[in-house]
Amino acid sequence: MQLQGIHHVTAVTGNASLNVAFYTQVLGMRLVKKTVNQDDVSAYHLFYGDELGHPGTELTFFDWPELERHRHGAGTISTIMLGVSGEEALRWWQERFARLHVEHDELRRRGPDGELSLPFRDPEGQRLELVDDGGRLQGVAWRRSPVPAEYAIWGFYGVQLTLRALAPSARFLTEVLGFRQVGSYQQGNGYEVVAFEVGPGGPGTLVQVEIQPDAPFHRFVGVGGVHHVAFRVPTDEEHRAWRERVAAVNRTVTPIIDRFYFHSIYFREPGGVLFELATDLPGFAVDEDPEHLGERLSLPPFLEPYRARIEAGLKPIEPLDLLAGV
Numbered sequence: 001m002q003l004q005g006i007h008h009v010t011a012v013t014g015n016a017s018l019n020v021a022f023y024t025q026v027l028g029m030r031l032v033k034k035t036v037n038q039d040d041v042s043a044y045h046l047f048y049g050d051e052l053g054h055p056g057t058e059l060t061f062f063d064w065p066e067l068e069r070h071r072h073g074a075g076t077i078s079t080i081m082l083g084v085s086g087e088e089a090l091r092w093w094q095e096r097f098a099r100l101h102v103e104h105d106e107l108r109r110r111g112p113d114g115e116l117s118l119p120f121r122d123p124e125g126q127r128l129e130l131v132d133d134g135g136r137l138q139g140v141a142w143r144r145s146p147v148p149a150e151y152a153i154w155g156f157y158g159v160q161l162t163l164r165a166l167a168p169s170a171r172f173l174t175e176v177l178g179f180r181q182v183g184s185y186q187q188g189n190g191y192e193v194v195a196f197e198v199g200p201g202g203p204g205t206l207v208q209v210e211i212q213p214d215a216p217f218h219r220f221v222g223v224g225g226v227h228h229v230a231f232r233v234p235t236d237e238e239h240r241a242w243r244e245r246v247a248a249v250n251r252t253v254t255p256i257i258d259r260f261y262f263h264s265i266y267f268r269e270p271g272g273v274l275f276e277l278a279t280d281l282p283g284f285a286v287d288e289d290p291e292h293l294g295e296r297l298s299l300p301p302f303l304e305p306y307r308a309r310i311e312a313g314l315k316p317i318e319p320l321d322l323l324a325g326v
Helices: 016-026 087-099 167-176 236-247 304-312
Strands: 006-013 030-037 040-049 058-063 076-084 108-110 115-121 127-132 155-163 180-186 192-197 206-211 226-233 263-268 274-279
Touching (some): 006 016, 006 040, 006 076, 016 040, 076 087, 087 115, 087 127, 167 206
Parallel strands (some): 006 058
Antiparallel strands (some): 006 226, 076 155, 115 127, 192 206
């Protein structure tokens, strides 16, 4: 058994309308599914990805406007890394962010191999980074994206965790989940980062661990923070086997949960970060025409009988134009 890399990353927004506008208009990602948090149906669950929302491209958000602003610290996913292809693409994004007043840093080198990257923040302070994927990610550009295809975001490059200690999490990553340590480097802030990859390796499979022994521990996730990262499992049979494997060493693992669009298990790795293992199938086209993904509120069959009540409890997503006059 091998995990195949990142399936999706789920973060928190406090403003669904602004979130949809930023990720579809500014970043040019497609809203492939507008549904609800199945454990809290008063909140939207918004999925952005490539043309069809393939596993490995899905950046998702829970809409929890009542939460406080996220506080970064140990036990958190501190950076979401997205892949674009080439230095020219990164420089195009740098100019676009400046024109659209998106908070961003200068281009820099990151990782044990020194890939070029562009850190930026979304309007709620979510920490993201565009990284040159060397043309290795294989997403399908959204045909109606405002971003030209040659500069498209192709999917996840990786995620960065911030932890107080490396050893317990490194053992869990390598001995239980099958990751491989592939290098380390010093960040500009002076902290060491250790890089791991899984499955086929390279962009899309990377977990980088920033070690901050003195960082305050935060399990609470607020607006502008990341809730969890999910990793890809190709089949239900392997998914069941993974559940048994994790349960043998980690009592926090959940039963298998049918999310309709995929099957999931959840558990916390030793440093406190919430992980999920999710199946590739059935996918987002199981209940919508691929031409019209994300255009209406989708509910799995077990929530459909409650549609009227659910819709009444959701605040409508208002159209915003972040590109007007630019």
